[in-house]
Each structure stands twice: as structure tokens, then as C-alpha cells.
Amino acid sequence: MLSIKNLQVAIEGKDILRGLNLDIGAGEVHAIMGPNGSGKSTLSHALAGRDGYQVTGGEVLFDGRDLLALEPEQRAHLGVFLGMQYPVELPGVNNMMFMRESLNAIRRARGEEELDAVAFMTRVRDKARLVDLDEKLLKRNVNAGFSGGEKKRNEILQMAMLEPKLAILDETDSGLDIDALRVIAGGVNALRSPERSIILITHYQRLLDYIEPDFVHVMVGGRIVRSGDKSLALELEEKGYGWIEEEAA
Amino acid sequence: MSPTPDTVDELIRSGYQHGFVTEIESDTVPAGLSEDTIRMISLKKQEPDWMLEWRLKAYRHWLTLEEPEWAHVQHPPIDFQAISYYSAPKKKGDGPKSLDEVDPQLLDAYNKLGIPLDEQKALAGVAVDAVFDSVSVATTFRKNLAEAGVIFCAMSEAVREHPELVQKYLGSVVPHTDNYFACLNSAVFTDGTFVFIPRGVRCPMELSTYFRINEAKTGQFERTLIVAEEGSHVSYLEGCTAPMRDENQLHAAVVELIALEDARIKYSTVQNWYPGDEQGRGGIYNFVTKRGDCRGDRSHISWTQVETGSAITWKYPSCILRGNDSVGEFYSVAVTRGMQQADTGTKMIHLGRNTRSTIVSKGISAGQGQNTYRGLVRMAQRAENARNHSQCDSLLIGDRCGAHTFPYIEVRNPTAKVEHEATTSKISEDQLFYCRQRGLSEENAVSMIVNGFCKEVFNELPMEFAVEAQKLLNITLEGAVG
Secondary structure, eight states: OEEEEEEEEEETTEEEEEEEEEEEOTTOEEEEEOOTTSSHHHHHHHHHTOTTEEEEEEEEEETTEEGGGSOHHHHHHHTEEEEOSSOOOOTTOBHHHHHHHHHHHHHHHTTOOOOOHHHHHHHHHHHHHHTTOOHHHHHSBTTTTOOHHHHHHHHHHHHHHHOOSEEEEESTTTTOOHHHHHHHHHHHHHTOBTTBEEEEEOSOTHHHHHSOOSEEEEEETTEEEEEEOHHHHHHHHHHOSHHHHHHHO | OOOOHHHHHHHHOOOOTTOOOOOOOEEEOOSOOSHHHHHHHHHHTTOOHHHHHHHHHHHHHHTTOOOOOOSSOOOOOOOGGGSBOOEEEOOSSOSOOOGGGSOHHHHHHHHHTTOOOSTTTSOTTEEEEEEETTEEEEEOSHHHHHHTTOEEEEHHHHHHHOHHHHHHHTTSSSOTTSOHHHHHHHHHOOBOEEEEEOTTOBOSSEEEEEEEOOSTTBOBOBEEEEEEOTTOEEEEEEEEEOOOOSSEEEEOOEEEEEEOTTOEEEEEEEEOOOOOOTTOOSEEEEEEEEEEEEOSTTOEEEEEEEEOOOSEEEEOOEEEEOSTTOEEEEEEEEEEOTTOEEEEEEEEEEOSTTOEEEEEEEEEEOTTOEEEEEEEEEEOTTOTTOEEEEEEEEEEOSSSOEEEEEEEEEEOOTTOEEEEEEEEEEOOHHHHHHHHHTTOOHHHHHHHHHHHHHHHHHTTSOHHHHHHHHHHHHHHHHSSOO
């Protein structure tokens, strides 16, 4: 479903990703771990098409299409979702309206009918329960005055609303207390399906206790240097990244 | 791709939608300003002597004044002798104008602007006075309004038909000595709208005036006077457009509002004069004096403005809160893009006891636009327990525009309370990326953020116009969409 070959990305002329290879099949959950500065967030932003992430080599195929040739919104229309590490505030833009505009923009792009207000409301209430998000937050402006945990829940709520084919969750666990982590993990688990692939980017093994990945990859210096199953994460937890960095060097 | 200055530029570069010229034969006086010009205007309008004297007094005073330079705007000096002070579409025959007699080309021009003057097709519940260059060409629903006792007519007609009211109120809020442009207007004003709502009457429909500048090298100097007697209510809206021309044109209007005891006036403006091209060639100089006098106790005047057009805007719709417990409000959205400059705001002069005022100003700057909020809140010595709350927010799009805020606060009464809040924000690359990642185009994202920013002000507009204003804003900021 997603095939990344020899991906090289630079930011302001500085090479960050240096030939990254990764294949993700439908329905799989891949965890990507690695020390600070190894390029994890760069990978997520490059996949989403953020400007300033200059692709200097390699290719990314998403369902056989050249993902790198598309604008960010076109990638979203195809079903790429990026749960942000730092969700931004949109002052004056109502959270519910934002989700509706977003959902309908994607539906329009796919030639589907827009969801009317009633159907939308039913769906959003339903999904808000999934991440235990206070309905009051739906009426507030997007992320405005939300706590760190509320922002992350709101991201997973949007993921639930948009039903992406590929969800990239960039450090969704950072800044969460253990209860919030459980709720969010519960939400993500409920969204696992044979058609939906998930990339979990995280520093800590802790998240993987709740969301069990099919594969674990370790990034060092802009490449994936080791892949394995869940036990790799446990090994990292025990030994840290040092030994892998030494091996990779 | 991204909001680099270039793409934001493209985003906000939009075609001006009302730039057409109506080919109509007109009676335009030669350029130049002298006592003779004023006598000619007065004669063409068949004015009584007192009106001519009033004009000449203003003109003589104007000659002693200098053009003010304190505004945060820049423009080459205006040559007042190069302007024609009167232009009117030629009428076929004389006699009273009814809609049937209005030149079809004029009706067509207004249709193109989305203002049908045919009462059958008109927006339900809205009466329109259509001012084309220097004259009012049609006023709709006059009969219905007359039944309620409401006078809604062209200013020149009011001067002839209701001299006692005009003499009593004209210049009583903005005297000819007030400022340079108001003084010029007093000398040469050509038309505008007169509204009188008698005691206790709630005006049964929205009133509106649609100003159109058509002729080249003319100025538009309209004068609007609204009087709301004790306990009456009225809501009034004005709209403005002009053709695209390479030279700058001057629009120097005066609007006076008078609210007696318990009266309520709501005045809304959607200003979309031609703003000039990307290089700053052409466009309207919009130098306007608007002031409301809350003369009676518990009276209420509310100004709402959406300013998207004009090369330069210089206006400060103000309230004099004379009556005890009177209320003044100012809600404003001002957009500058390209090379536009706006220096706008309000004055709230608290004289009476327990007077309250609210100021909400939203400035949006894009391209190389310069947006200035300038506001005065004055609490006079006898303004016991007066209150003001001001909120001035600026939104910047791109990195070549500017936002400036000049609040002036004068408090002479220790019981008065004045609050001022101000914010400046920028549509960030983070915000745009977030929206685009959720499937929205960059244009939709900008328009969503901008509309969210302006919501408080749009909520104050009458509903039909709120929708229009939102559309206008989208067109202004979105490029050729729509």
C-alpha cells in the first residue's frame, strides 16, 4: 500500500533523510522509533507534503501513485492523515465546522456527496465518545485553549471522522499522562482495520504496550537501521539506542 | 505550494468585480472649484437661497483651511481644481421621477451590481436609494414607507420638500468647520440620502443607499442625514462601488445621525470602492466624516463597517454620547491588500452619565497593505460611571504588509472605566499546512481563518448583508474564485 524507496529529504540544504526504505501493507501497524534528530518527524512531514521538506531523491508510492508529486491537500484526499505532534490553534474557526469542512472537502474531491448537518452531527458525537472528548470542545475554536491531552484527542477524533487509509501519528503520546495515553490508544485501536495502515512515531516503548505494532523500525541518521517485531521495542527500552547507533556507525 | 510571499500574493490578487463603466450620456460640469461652481450646483438642484448661502459659507471657510497630514497614509497632493464637482446622467424629460422613467441603462447598471431597483425583484424588506455620480436616480418603496410616516428620499429633494427638517438638523452633528474634507463636502455636496423616522415608529424595512461613481475625473460628495425621533428605530445600509480607472478619484462624504430619546439607529456600511491596481495606480480616495449624536437619553447608535475597497480610506464613524444612559457601538472590518492604505477607527465621546460604548475593530492586511486603527475614547468630566470596552485585532497575511494601532484615551471622570485590548496575529505556515493536511485548499483555509477572525463583526450586520459581506471578503482575499 505504501512503498518508500531510497527516500532522501533535505531541510534548508541539510540532508536529514539519507535513503530510507519502508514497505507498509494494508492493515499493518508500524512503529518507528529512534533517538532525537534521527529524522522521524521529517519522514512524517515529507509524507504529508509539507513545504520546506525538499525531496532530493527516491520515491514514494501510495496505492501505486506517486505521492511526492501531489499537493498536501491532494494527499489528504487520497486518504493520508497526519496526526500532528503540535496541533495548531485556529482562532475564530469553530472545531465542528472545521471538521465538517474538512470531511466534505475530502468527499467532494472523491466525487462523493457531502454529509448533511444532521448526519455529520450524529457521526461526530459518536466518534467523540471514542476518544472521550468533552462535547464542549466541539463548540470551541480549533485547539484554542485546549490542554495538551485535549489537542491529541482532537487529532484522533479527526482521524476517526476522516477514516484515512494511512494514518501517521507523530508522537501522539508525547506530553500525555497515563490515563490520557490509555484513552488515545483505545481510540486508535478501535480504528484499526484491515484497510487502514498506521505509522506510529514515538520515542517510548510505553505507547506500544497499548497499541501493539506488527513491526518496529529503528531510525538512526535518516535511515532505518533495524526492523523487527514488538520485542525490538522491549530491547530498546532495556538497552537504549546507544548500541544500535554504534552498530549503524 | 506554500505561503511564500509570492503565492500569498497570488492568493490575494483578485479581479475587482464591479469595475465596469456604464456608457450613458451625462451632464458633467467642467473641472474646477470656485464660488461659481457652487452656485451652479445649487442652481442645477433648484435649491432655496438659504442652502446656497450655507454652501458658500462653508466654501469660504474651506479656503482658510489646510489639508490635514496626521493620518498614517501617503498620497500625492490632490488637485482640487482638476475635479469635476457635478455629474449626472441626462434625464429624458423633466417631471417627477418614478421607476418607469429611470433610464433602462441605469437600471441595468444596478442590476449588474446585484441591486435590482425594480420593486418586484428587490430584496424583500429593503428599500434602496440609488445614487449615481452626483444625483439620486431612484428611490424604491417610498409609498410603503410614507404610510408608516417615514421619509426616505434623496437629499436634494429633502432640501426642497422638507426644508424645516433639513435646516434644523443639517450640520448639527458635523458642522462645516469640523474638518477639511467635511468642510469641502458642505460646500459642494451633490446628493445623498435623507431619512426621517417620526416619534415611536419602527421603520418597517431596512433602508439602504447604493453609491456608484461612474464618470471619470469626478468626485462624489454625498451627504446623508438620518434623524430618529423619540423611541423610533431604523436600520440603514450603504454600499459603494466604482469603475476601474487609472486616476484617483475623490469621495468625500459626510454622514450625520441624530438619535433622540430612546431612539435606535443601526448604520451598516459595505464599502467596496475600486482599490486601484497592484501597482497602486488608480482607486478611490475615501475621505469620509461619519458621526452620530446620541442626543436623547437612552438612545443607541451602532456603526458596523466592512471596508474592503478604496486606495485610501480615512474615516472614523463616531458617537457623541450626550444623553444619559446612551450607548455607542463601532464594529469594523477593514481589509487592505495590494497597495491599499486604511486609517480608520472611531471616536466615542462620553458626555452623559452611565453612557456605554463598545469598539470592536478587525484589521486585515495582505500584500503591501497598510492598516491603521485610530480611535479616541473621551470620558468628559460629567460622564459619571461611563464605560468603554475596546478590542482591536490585526491579522497579517504575508510579510510585506503592516498593521498599526493608535488608541487615544482621555479620562476626566474618576468613576469612568476604560478597557483596551489589542492583538496582532499572522496566518502562519503551520496553520495553512494543518488545514491543507485536512484536505482544504490554501484558499479555503485562508478564507476560513479570515472569516473566523471577522465573525464578531459580521454578526452585527443585517443577515442578508452578512452573507454578502462574507462573500465580498472571500472574493477580495481569494483570488479570482467566485
